[in-house]
Amino acid sequence: MTIRFDDRVAIVTGAGQGLGRTYALELAARGARVVVNDLGGALDGAGSDASLAAAVAEEIRAAGGEAVASTDSVSEREGARRIVETALETWGRVDVLINNAGILRDKIFTRMDLDDFEAVIGVHLLGAAYVTRAAFPVMRKQSYGRIVMTTSAAGLFGNLGQANYAAAKLGVVGLMNALKIEGKKRNILINAVSPIADTRMGAKVFPDFFKEMVQPELVAAAVTYLASEACTASGDILVTAAGHFSRVQVMEGAGVTFDADLEVTPEMVGERYDDIVDMSEPQPHDSALDSFKSLFVKVAPEELAGVVR
Numbered sequence: 001m002t003i004r005f006d007d008r009v010a011i012v013t014g015a016g017q018g019l020g021r022t023y024a025l026e027l028a029a030r031g032a033r034v035v036v037n038d039l040g041g042a043l044d045g046a047g048s049d050a051s052l053a054a055a056v057a058e059e060i061r062a063a064g065g066e067a068v069a070s071t072d073s074v075s076e077r078e079g080a081r082r083i084v085e086t087a088l089e090t091w092g093r094v095d096v097l098i099n100n101a102g103i104l105r106d107k108i109f110t111r112m113d114l115d116d117f118e119a120v121i122g123v124h125l126l127g128a129a130y131v132t133r134a135a136f137p138v139m140r141k142q143s144y145g146r147i148v149m150t151t152s153a154a155g156l157f158g159n160l161g162q163a164n165y166a167a168a169k170l171g172v173v174g175l176m177n178a179l180k181i182e183g184k185k186r187n188i189l190i191n192a193v194s195p196i197a198d199t200r201m202g203a204k205v206f207p208d209f210f211k212e213m214v215q216p217e218l219v220a221a222a223v224t225y226l227a228s229e230a231c232t233a234s235g236d237i238l239v240t241a242a243g244h245f246s247r248v249q250v251m252e253g254a255g256v257t258f259d260a261d262l263e264v265t266p267e268m269v270g271e272r273y274d275d276i277v278d279m280s281e282p283q284p285h286d287s288a289l290d291s292f293k294s295l296f297v298k299v300a301p302e303e304l305a306g307v308v309r
C-alpha cells in the first residue's frame with residue numbers, strides 16, 4: 001500500500017510549527033495541496049505572527065510541493081470560514097481537514113479564570129467545530145472527506161490543572177462521534193488522534209530520553225493514514241507516540257438490572273456498586289441508538305423480542 005494524496009486538497013490548522021507543521025510537510029510530500037493555517041500566537045493564544053504559516057508553506061514549495069498560507073484564527077467563525085474558502089478559491093476542493101490548532105492555559109480549577117476556560121474551549125472545541133462546519137458541506141458535495149480531530153490523554157483520562165483543556169479535548173471526541181454518523185453515507189470519515197510529541201505544547205513533563213523518542217513524525221504516520229483514501233475507519237481514537245499506536249474506546253460494562261416494577265433505592269445501588277461499575281465484560285457501541293438497543297435487551301428482552309418479530 002502506497003499512500004498518496006495527488007489531486008487532494010488538505011487543510012491543516014495550527015500547521016506553523018509542532019505537530020501540524022509535520023503533518024503539512026508529510027501530506028505535501030505525498031502529493032497533497034496544503035492550506036497551512038496558523039495564527040502564530042503565543043502558547044496561551046495571545047498575539048499573532050503571520051510568518052509561521054508563511055514559512056511552512058514556503059518550505060513545502062521549496063521542496064516542490066503546493067501550499068498556501070492562511071493566518072486566520074480557527075476560533076473566529078469568520079476566520080474558520082475563510083480557511084476553507086482559501087482552499088476552495090485556490091484549488092476548488094477540500095478533501096482532508098486536520099483539526100490540530102491548540103493553546104494551553106493551565107491552572108488549578110479554583111484559580112482558573114473563566115476567560116481562560118472559554119479561550120481554550122474556543123480554540124480546541126469551537127475552532128474544530130467552526131472549521132469542520134465550513135468544510136463539511138463541501139465534503140458532502142464531493143462525497144469524499146477525511147477529517148482528523150486532535151484529542152488528548154488529558155481529556156480522555158483527566159489531568160491536574162487542565163479542566164479547560166480536558167473539557168475541550170473530550171468535546172472534540174463527542175463532535176467526532178456525531179459527525180461519523182452524519183458523514184457515513186457521503187464517504188466522510190472522521191477519526192481522532194491522541195498524540196504525545198516534543199513540541200512547544202507537549203512533552204514538557206517527560207524525561208529527556210522520552211522527549212527524544214516522541215518525535216512528531218511518528219504521530220504524522222497515524223494522522224497521514226487516517227487522512228488518506230486507504231483509511232476506511234470512522235470514529236476511532238488512536239493513541240500515537242514514540243512509535244506506539246493503540247486504540248482508546250468508550251465502552252459500557254454489563255452492569256446490573258434491577259426489576260423496574262419494584263422500588264429501586266439508593267441503598268440497593270450502593271450495595272451492588274461494585275457490580276454496577278465492573279468492567280470485566282465491556283461492550284462498545286457504534287452510536288447512541290446502538291446503546292439503547294443493548295439497554296432494551298437488558299431491561300425489556302421479552303418486549304423487544306415482540307418488536308423484532
Ligand code: NAI
Nearest residue numbers: 014018019039040041073074101102152196197199201202
Ligand atoms: P504547538 O503549540 O507546537 O502548535 C499549535 C499551533 O496551533 C501553534 O502554531 C499555534 O500558533 C496554533 N494555533 C493556536 N491557536 C490558533 C488559532 N486560533 N487559529 C489557528 N492556529 C492556532 O502544539 P502541538 O504540540 O504541535 O499541538 C498540536 C495539537 O496536538 C494540539 O491540538 C494539542 O492540544 C495536541 N496535543 C499535543 C500533545 C503533545 O504532546 N504535543 C499532547 C496531546 C495533544
